[in-house]
Amino acid sequence: MSDASVRVTSVHDLAPQARNLRAHWLAWGGSSGVHDDLVLYRSGLQHRLLNGVLRLRGKDVQAAAAEAERQLAGVPWRWWVGPDSDAHVSDALLKRGYERTGSMPIMSTRLDRPPVPDLPAGLTIESSTGPEGAAEYVDAYASSFGMTSLQDGVVTAERNLRTDLGVLIRMVGYLDRRPVASSATLISNGVAGLYWVATDPSHRGRGIGTALTVAAMNIAQDHGAQVCTLQASAMGTPVYRRLGFTQVSEIGLFTPPA
Structure with a gap:
């Protein structure tokens, strides 16, 4: 359920932002629904x-x-505990032997006037479509997310994502026709979620990630979204703050016991 007709207007409206997050990852597989009590x-x-x-x-x-x-036996996985889970879940997981291995801020901004940064020299940004586009899109983010050895499988998964949970637009940044950066916008549940914002490590520090983020924000505005949401890494947080994002909540990350 994408709730495409509903437009969220406040960055502090957390429920639709959490649903957008669930919709994004559920597209990768599983029988859970966005509104289920246990979503995996x-x-x-x-x-x-x-x-x-x-x-x-x-x-x-x-x-x-x-x-x-x-259900998750045989694959590495983690448990996300955000504002859409019961308050006691974190403590109960710790008592079961789970380890809290980190956290991610949930950051949001209104899309009244997305910034227009200077495009780094030689960078072009294009939408990723079709089988070839999926391969270049994954190539752009694989090294940043530690997925180089899994790249063929990730490409196959990207080509077969569920399409009933929202509208997903993928973008690739090219230097000399080589894919070096990525971003994606999911229009779902009344907000725009930004995902897979990455720049190849050899090309960081040039404003490329900022350009891909702004491209994703502009796509969100073009689709009528008024609020943009994301989960930030430590590296990405300063970039997002400069672009007007503020932290509105947090997700705790837990690893199951061996």
Whole structure:
């Protein structure tokens, strides 16, 4: 359910931002729905980012954890605990032997007037479409996310994402026709979510990531979104702050016991 007719106007409206996040990752696999009490996804790929639990509400944590561990057996995964989960989930996971391995701020901004940064010399930004486009899109972000050894499988997964959870627009940044950066915009649940913002490590520090972020924001505005949301890495947080994003919540990341 994309709720395409609903337009969220406040960056502090967390529920649709959390639904956008769940919609993005559910597209990678799994039978859960965006509104389920236990929401988990499984791509089957051997990368912790591509399998996990996204929400738990109104259920016994120990029973839910046992179910998640059964469904996600055989792949690396993590449990996301954000504002859409019950408040006691974090403590219950720690008691079960999970380890809190990090956190990510949820950042948002209104799209009244997206910035227009200078485009780095030689950079072109194009939408990623078709089989060849998917390959170049993954090539642009694989090294940043530690997925180089899984690249063929990730390309296949990108080509087969669910399309019933929102409108996904992928962008690739090229230098000398080589894909070096990426970003994606998911229009879903009344907001625009930004994902896969990455720049090849050998080309960082030139404003390329900023340019790809702004390109994604402009796409969001073109699709009528008034609020843009993302989950920031430590490296990306200063960039997003300069572009007008503010932190509105946080997601705790937990690794299951061995």
